[in-house]
Amino acid sequence: MNIGICDDLCSDLVLLEEYILLYMNTHNIDCTIYKFESGDNLLADLKYTQYDILFLDIYMQGKNGIEIARTIRNAGLECIIIFTTTSPDHALDGFEVGAVHYLIKPLNYENVQSGLARCSQIFEQSRQYIEVKSGRTILRIILKDLIFAEVYGNTLLIHTVSTVVKTYVSLDAFIKLLPAENFLRCHRSYVVNMNFIASQEGSDFVLKDGAIIPIPKKDRQLMRQKYSDYLFSRVRRRSRVY
Incomplete structure (x- = not known):
């Protein structure tokens, strides 16, 4: 080190x-x-x-x-x-x-x-990771590198900083593997790592890599509040003085 x-x-x-x-x-x-x-x-x-x-x-x-x-x-x-x-x-x-x-x-x-x-x-x-099955291979995904996941047809596409992993696990089952404090299900077909959100613009989250994650109109206020709570918790953790 x-x-x-x-x-x-x-x-x-x-x-x-x-x-x-x-x-x-x-x-x-x-x-x-x-x-x-x-x-x-x-x-x-x-x-x-x-x-x-x-x-x-x-x-x-x-x-x-x-x-x-x-x-x-x-x-x-x-x-x-x-x-x-x-x-x-x-x-x-x-x-x-x-x-x-x-x-x-x-x-x-x-x-x-x-x-x-x-x-x-x-x-x-x-060093924390989850494991998912992709084809016949079990892959490890480092949680800090996981940007978002989306349902596409009958598959789940897991977007990371280096690749996209294709798996057939359901989004409901996938979310159970993730720490709730960092990941937000903002749509029935999407879960996003809030650390990668750059901004919220209207009915979308804009991510740091430019990806657009939609937010249903009925959930817009709730998602905005959850994201604000996440940002506040980060400020509170980092602004402690010792």
Whole structure:
């Protein structure tokens, strides 16, 4: 596991490295830690190193942590971001760039431990999958990569980030395999991963890949409310300050 720390205060760099190593050694996790005293140095290194977790100080000379995180996300990188900060004022900015945790300075081991435990949960969730039969083959589908599923004639088409899987399981049976907190049946023929919804426009959900998912007129208000509840729960989880 590769972990990057970016902070222009050398004392905080050293202290955070010490806490991370303590957690990793306690949990028998191998890791390599890279330390940077400027955002420019970190961004230059991203050409050569793939990171699993990045700790970014928000208040730094030059590029601040929020600007660094936006650059990282605009480059399509999906590493976990944890902010270190002296103030919780940037919680909404953190949500925008997908930060999963905040560490309020002065740093202490309990807060770092809490942030790394959350990372462990995310890694575990990223490995969750379901199995479906396609032809004579049993296929594993990673849940975080499942965009939506649709009924097409007597088959079910499962759209993922890399392929479309064809199966003959019913949509009712398929939905029972999915975690209710992320997946929404918005139509009798569709179930969608709400993490992939870009917007709701009139009677449709527009997904991040451009797909259009219809919403029956009678269910429009209910679907809008369920999606709003999902977004609110994400903001609440990500805007907690520790």
